[in-house]
Amino acid sequence: MQPWLHRDTMQATQGAKNILIYGNCRYQNAGCVFNHDQLGKDHHQSPQQSDPMAKKLNVDSPAFTPSAPKRVAFTPNNANAVPFTPLGPGMSPAQAQLQQQTSPMDTGNPYSQAAPGASHMTDYQPFGMPDTMGMAADHTGMHDAFSNMQSLGAHLPGIGHYTGMQYDTSALLGASSFDPYTSRAAAAAAAAFNMPASNDPPRYHLYAPVGPEPVLKGRGNVRTSEIFMKNELREEMQKKQAASAQVLLTNSPLPPVVGEYNTLVPLDTTNTRKSTTSFGFNSWIYKAYSSKNGRPYCLRRLEDFQLSNANAVRRVNEWRSIWCGSIVHVEDAFTTTDFGDNSLVFVQDYYPCARTLLEQHFTPPHTSHGTQYRRTMIPETTLWSYLSQIAHALRMIHQAGAAARCVELSKIIVVGKNRIKLSGCAISDVVKFSEQTPIQQLQMQDLEKMGKVMLALMANNPVYATPTLQPSQLPSLIGSLQRQYKQDLVDAVSWLLTPVANPQQKTVQEFLTKIQHRVYDEFDAALSREDRLRFELGREIEHGRIARLVMKINVVVDRPEHKARSQETESVYVSRLFKDYVFHQVDSTGAPLVDLGHMMECLNKVDVGTDDQVCLTATDDQTVFVVTFAEIRKHIQAAFNEVIRRGPSNAGPGY
Ligand SMILES: Nc1ncnc2c1ncn2[C@@H]1O[C@H](COP(=O)(O)OP(=O)(O)OP(=O)(O)O)[C@@H](O)[C@H]1O
Known part of the structure; x- marks a missing residue:
């Protein structure tokens, strides 16, 4: 141009x-x-x-x-501007007051939108305001916006008037006149019509509660647990991530590649004694990565398996189409000789840190008197939750015309708090392909097995979940459970265990109708859990941005090449004052004030670039800036860009 x-x-x-x-x-x-x-x-x-x-x-x-808002008030070109220096001596008490009055809360200042735009300020005199700055006479357009900003803080009644010891913010707090062009006024007007305030993109990153709990309950009164993700959840997630990324460092005896899967890690390390009770074959279980999509999967291998009918493996296709939150999804099945034998491998979804119900509730303590299970009662809500989830999984399976055939304590995995999934599905259909048991019979057996699993959990004895349980033992067992649990739970389990002559008389749908009030409770609990998790997720999104901002501030402030303060540019200077304002607050006696709420609030406002004003004071009390968070944001970015420009950096364009 x-x-x-x-x-x-x-x-x-x-x-x-x-x-x-x-x-x-x-x-x-x-x-x-x-x-x-x-x-x-x-x-x-x-x-x-x-x-x-x-x-x-x-x-x-x-x-x-209105022209598009040009916020050119603070640019690095303004570095030579004379900083605003208050006239009177003894600044500190006034500054304490001033800092409070211009705290970065929304002041309702009608001119706060105009303030950052010096191009507006040079020509724009709000209604009813005297031309104290001679601004109307200034017609050159691109004059020094930075000094305007300082003058603004010093003289404009709309911003606050500093005269020696007095800082008059009456005009700041009381909206004496109305600027129809401020975005706040426009927002209020637009809100009346339920329309977006402007064409500006919504401020997605403004720190705001995402759930019912307020994020910040007021400054000076904030605990870390209110701001950051709950420790238990963080620990759980980190453990899962670590487990998911785990690989074997030593020379593994396992084949490096099995089919399209590599980097095998055994998952059944706690159980080295293999039993054939579940499927009739020794089974091993591994985590492995797919070379097709890079995702981790769970491979269950049946050792020494001879496939007699190729159609058997095709049964997996039926299972592939069953999607249910309470079933571990089956992806594939194939035979392989990669393990040095004829193995049948089932590919399932992988859930890091999963434990079987057996491991979760029946880890036997090592005693010299043999196996003794602990006698802690499982809470009734947990039992109802398990019962609802297993019943729901069976309903999905039976509706698809299949049967789970593997409802056992060692084949139900716990993937989260009270969250379980059936993990052994499809295997028996392939392995026992030649058996001709009617499907209704198998489905009824599913219900009975579910009853036994529940009985074992309630009676604290895994033996009750095995075929060794005799029908004659049932009445006395049910009688003893009535002393510990409510009648409806005992009745539900007893219904599952009572044999019927005709399998069609006993369906999972009928069972779900019987316990429907408990299923609704479970549904509600699941919704609340989701709400809580979304809330936690919302908080963490903000924290990623805050971390980036804090990194930027620390990159630009106190750099070794700025040996003397005078070598700092205006942007670095403002960034440093802002850092002091956020992190190094002191009370009236000079004692450090550590206020997490204040830090989060300021950082979030800078991250978003709000138009709230803040008073930054140099440590020598000689320099005071009244700036908006939007301007501070620009300064930090300008200073950061300058650092990036000066040297080769790993901070890519995303910064
Ligand atoms: N889909 C899965 N994702 C992640 N871990 C799983 C998955 N399925 C099972 N596991 C875990 O693998 C481990 C071994 O499971 P497995 O079913 O082999 O139990 P087991 O008690 O060893 O049974 P068996 O005696 O039949 O071998 C358990 O800790 C279980 O939680």
């Missing part, structure tokens, strides 16, 4: 604005290129001649089209 063209365009814009706001353009005869005639001769009246209100708003006024 040619410079003269740019200057003329700016002058024309300023001329239009001056006519619009003051009723005349003082530079009409001094080279202003704006076509002053186009608005009619009335616009050349002096302000004294015309009605003071009419000069601002009258029926002949052209429609006001």
Whole structure:
């Protein structure tokens, strides 16, 4: 762009604005290129001649089209501006008051939107305000916005008036006049019509509660648990991530690749004694990565398996289409000789840190008197939760015309608090392909097995979940359970265990109808759990951004190359003052004030770039800036960009 063209365009814009706001353009005869005639001769009246209100708003006024907000108030070009220095001695008490009064809370200041835009401020005199700064006379457009900002803090009643020891914020707090062009006013107007306030993109990153719990309960009164993810949840997630990423460092005896899967890690390390009870074959279980999509999977291998009918493996296709939150999804099955034998491998979804119900509730303590299970009662809510989830999984399976065939304590995995999944599905269908048991029979057996699992959990004895349980033992067992658990739970389990002559008389759908009130409770608990997790997730999204901001601040502040403070640029200086303001607060006696709420609030406001104002004071009490968080944000970014520009850096363009 040619410079003269740019200057003329700016002058024309300023001329239009001056006519619009003051009723005349003082530079009409001094080279202003704006076509002053186009608005009619009335616009050349002096302000004294015309009605003071009419000069601002009258029926002949052209429609006001606000220009896109230009926030050029603080740019690195303003580095040479003279900082605002308060006149009076003994700053500290006043500053304490001033800092409180201009705390980064929303002050309701009607001019706060105009303040950062120095290009507006040079020409814009709010209604009813005296021209204390001679701003209307300043017509050059790109004059020193930084000094304007400081002057603004010093003189404008709308921002706060600092006179020696007194800082008058009455105008700041009381909205004495109304600026219809502020985004806040526009937002209020738009809110009435339920419309977006402007074309600006929504401020997604503004720190706001995502759930019912308030995030910050007030400054000075905030615990870390209110701001950060709950410790238990964080620990759980980190353990899962670590487990998911775990690989074997030593020379593994396992094959490096099995089919399309590599990096095998055994999962059944606690149980080295393999039993054939579940499937009739020794089974091993591994975590492995797919070379196709890089995701971890769980491989269950049946040792020494001879596939007699190729159609058997195709049964897995039916299972692949069953999707249920309480079933470990089966992806594939294949035979392989990669393990040095004929193995059948089932590929399932992998859940890091999963434990079987057996491991979760029946880890036997090592005693010299044999196996003794602990006698802690499992809470009734947990049992109802397990019962609802297993019943729901069976319903999905039975609806698909299949049977789980593997409802056992060692084949139900716990993947979260009270969250369980059936993990051995599809295997028996392949392994026992030649068996011709009617499906209704198998489905009824599923219900019975579910009853036994529940019985074992309630009676604290895993033996009750095995086929060794005799029907004659049932009445006395049920009688003893009635002393510990409510009747409806005992009745539900007893219904599952009572044999019927006709399998069609006993379906999972019927069972679900019987316990439906408990299923609704479980549904509600699941929804609340989801709400809580979403809330936690919302908090963590913000923290990632805050971490990035803190990193940026620390990159620019106190760099070794700034040996003397005088070598700091304006942006670095403002960043440093902001860092002090956020992290190094002291009380009136000079004792450190550590206020997590204050830190989070300020950092979030800078991250978003709000127009709230904050008073930054140098440690020598000689320099005070009144700036908006938006401007601080620009300064930090400018200073950071400068560091990046000066040297090779790993901070990519995303920063
Ligand atoms: N899909 C899965 N994702 C992650 N871990 C799993 C998954 N399925 C099972 N596990 C874990 O693997 C381990 C071994 O499971 P497995 O079913 O082999 O139990 P087991 O008691 O060893 O049974 P068996 O005696 O039949 O071998 C358990 O800790 C279980 O939680």
